[in-house]
Amino acid sequence: MGYLLRNCDFVITWINNELRILRNVDIAIDNGLIVNVGNIARGTYEEIDCSGHAVIPGLVNAHTHTPMSLLRGFYDDAELITWLNKMWSVERELTRDVISLGSELSIIEMVMSGTTAFIDMYHYPDVTASVALRYGLRAALGPTFIDTLRSPALVENELRNFLSMYGDSSLIRPIINVHSIYAVSRDTLLRIKDLSNELNLPIQIHASETRDEVYESKRRFGMFPVEYLNSLGLILSKTQLVHLGWVTNWELSIIAKANARVTHAPTSNMKLATAGHFPMRELIDMGVTVTLGTDGPASNNSLDMFREMKMAVLLQRHSYWDVGIKAIHAFKAATINGYKLLGLNGGCINNGCVADLVLLDLSSPRLQPARDDNILSNIVYSADGSDVDMVIVDGKVIYDRSRDYPVLRERARNIGERLNDFIRKFL
Numbered sequence: 336m337g338y339l340l341r342n343c344d345f346v347i348t349w350i351n352n353e354l355r356i357l358r359n360v361d362i363a364i365d366n367g368l369i370v371n372v373g374n375i376a377r378g379t380y381e382e383i384d385c386s387g388h389a390v391i392p393g394l395v396n397a398h399t400h401t402p403m404s405l406l407r408g409f410y411d412d413a414e415l416i417t418w419l420n421k422m423w424s425v426e427r428e429l430t431r432d433v434i435s436l437g438s439e440l441s442i443i444e445m446v447m448s449g450t451t452a453f454i455d456m457y458h459y460p461d462v463t464a465s466v467a468l469r470y471g472l473r474a475a476l477g478p479t480f481i482d483t484l485r486s487p488a489l490v491e492n493e494l495r496n497f498l499s500m501y502g503d504s505s506l507i508r509p510i511i512n513v514h515s516i517y518a519v520s521r522d523t524l525l526r527i528k529d530l531s532n533e534l535n536l537p538i539q540i541h542a543s544e545t546r547d548e549v550y551e552s553k554r555r556f557g558m559f560p561v562e563y564l565n566s567l568g569l570i571l572s573k574t575q576l577v578h579l580g581w582v583t584n585w586e587l588s589i590i591a592k593a594n595a596r597v598t599h600a601p602t603s604n605m606k607l608a609t610a611g612h613f614p615m616r617e618l619i620d621m622g623v624t625v626t627l628g629t630d631g632p633a634s635n636n637s638l639d640m641f642r643e644m645k646m647a648v649l650l651q652r653h654s655y656w657d658v659g660i661k662a663i664h665a666f667k668a669a670t671i672n673g674y675k676l677l678g679l680n681g682g683c684i685n686n687g688c689v690a691d692l693v694l695l696d697l698s699s700p701r702l703q704p705a706r707d708d709n710i711l712s713n714i715v716y717s718a719d720g721s722d723v724d725m726v727i728v729d730g731k732v733i734y735d736r737s738r739d740y741p742v743l744r745e746r747a748r749n750i751g752e753r754l755n756d757f758i759r760k761f762l
């Protein structure tokens with residue numbers, strides 16, 4: 336039996352790539368899909384009263400390191416390379432149990448704040464995947480190539496195992512994670528290209544995050560990072576490039592020509608003082624699919640995609656002295672573009688879209704006064720994750736505030752205490 340979301344005050348959707356705001360409509364969901372939007376007669380559906388709510392498509396966190404909530408607030412005040420070395424010193428000691436707790440804490444935060452899918456890069460992805468499934472979230476993830484920490488043969492083996500475990504899952508999408516060009520050798524990158532072709536898997540990689548990375552790439556390879564990846568045949572339509580704070584114009588052309596996907600992580604870039612400018616306007620104008628991610632909870636330090644949408648717009652305006660990037664661009668990056676990256680017809684509330692939805696409580700003072708002309712602005716610039724009342728993924732209610740809030744809060748506190756037992760020995 337499906338659901339009928341009755342009397343939704345606002346429904347915010349994309350139709351033919353244009354934002355539409357519908358008023359006082361019902362949404363019917365069946366078999367994981369949206370099957371009707373409008374004024375719908377009662378049927379066999381279970382009804383959910385949506386009066387007093389705005390319904391938006393689920394938010395996609397297109398780049399994070401879920402288990403890193405275990406390192407939240409652990410070493411906040413360092414630039415990227417110093418910070419990474421500190422993180423790696425702990426990451427060498429991680430166990431599956433600790434990964435499971437860190438993943439669960441992050442997944443609780445995502446579920447409660449309206450994220451319906453996330454793209455993850457970390458160790459023991461099978462553990463994170465099993466927690467995501469337990470909570471009903473979508474996730475794209477897989478083992479991470481990082482030669483500085485683990486042998487590539489070992490990672491390849493893990494990848495094949497991960498694929499056999501989750502290759503057929505409807506919620507879990509295997510991907511190949513590659514840390515960066517500075518943590519992975521040329522030979523490994525070439526092997527990754529072959530693996531991606533053989534197994535038909537997308538690739539996610541951090542690229543052009545810092546000036547150091549760019550200088551080092553020029554010094555060692557005589558090329559900028561995206562040029563270097565392209566010379567190895569790794570800039571493809573299935574490649575997701577994360578950060579891009581220091582790309583040149585000719586690298587943007589390489590990305591656009593290949594139809595590669597890009598992800599902006601504004602808060603993490605600001606917190607780690609990587610500076611640079613993610614060229615959002617230029618990439619959008621070139622027709623590139625721009626998505627948004629929080630990055631890990633050790634470098635953000637939150638997984639709230641509402642905050643990330645706001646940060647994305649503000650950072651562009653601050654960096655470029657220009658208001659060309661608007662709320663609609665951030666909302667698009669976090670919704671329909673995120674689903675495009677996942678290869679799903681989602682991020683929309685129309686017939687045939689996957690039923691991944693978020694109900695926002697319009698009695699939140701942050702969302703008032705609410706009108707057709709300002710509801711999107713209120714959502715991007717004012718709302719936060721605590722305004723979420725219900726989350727539906729794949730047609731199932733995975734979070735109902737009135738039912739789940741106290742249980743999840745208690746679980747989060749309990750996990751925090753257990754993570755402290757682990758992290759104390761590194762302080």
Ligand SMILES: [Zn+2]
Nearest residue numbers: 399541630631
């Ligand atoms: Zn990252």
